[in-house]
Amino acid sequence: MGRPRSHQATQVAAAQGRIRAAGERLTAPRAAVLAVLLASDTALTHHEVAQSLRTGTPVDRVTVYRVLDWLVGLALAHRIPGEDRTWRFRANRDSAHGPHAHFTCSSCGRTVCLEDVAVPPRVRLPRGFRPQKVELTVQGLCAACH
């Protein structure tokens, strides 16, 4: 990582602020999980989040799952379905984050958001079908695995 080790720690305050701003109860696990997401520039699996938490604020697996779901419900994070049948989570940078695409490296498995890739605005569906959400995922090799 090019960031100082303390990056995650500095995000705790930001995480606390967001949780407070949402009017939700502030707990150590919640702040810690959100801080991990905020500190990461890739989408993280539940496992990776728990791993990051091992030192510092150990949090139970189940709690991590619950907090992640809770964050998604509050729109503080979003969930990305992976090719390997695991969810990945990513903090929403701003409240007005539009639909965007994701890139998954087929070598290292890392998933990043492609903020500047416009999800196709319109798809022609069979008659009677009503769209709700569009998911656009690109698979390939990232710069590191290139």
Added chain:
Amino acid sequence: MGRPRSHQATQVAAAQGRIRAAGERLTAPRAAVLAVLLASDTALTHHEVAQSLRTGTPVDRVTVYRVLDWLVGLALAHRIPGEDRTWRFRANRDSAHGPHAHFTCSSCGRTVCLEDVAVPPRVRLPRGFRPQKVELTVQGLCAACH
């Protein structure tokens, strides 16, 4: 479905032909699984395939998994990641089937291929990233659940 009940049976011959054409060993489970996929107009989960096979040619769960993977490897079928963390499988109609989108009904869970929806030809990736596959999934309500 508007098709006669025997539709699946009539597909066995087609399935056998495709397997033979691929120069692969022809077995009852392989033909049966492929016939099920060919007879379906929606993408099927492993479970649904095994279910369809219960009458007629009972096939072990594990064999269904293996045959499905094998079909994907031969490009006789393709695999669609679902929102519910289960794979869905669909026979490839013709050998030259391009990239296409998928629609999943969030109510009944049925997944269909949107053959006529062009997957965005180009996405701008960060430098050094190389695309391999683009997955475009639309979620919403199908005509039946509408």
Added chain:
DNA sequence: GTCTTTGCGCAACCGAATTGCATCTGCCGC
């Protein structure tokens, strides 16, 4: 400080998918 509400940790559970291994079977060569 206390009290109520709500989240947390633990353990047990679930379902999809995978692996190991012994047995069976296409199908190739005769």
Added chain:
DNA sequence: GCGGCAGATGCAATTCGGTTGCGCAAAGAC
């Protein structure tokens, strides 16, 4: 037609991501 063998199948056990139930603990309102 008829072995023989590589490769496919079936069965059981296992892995793994994720979920559920429940008693205890902590947040925050008073």
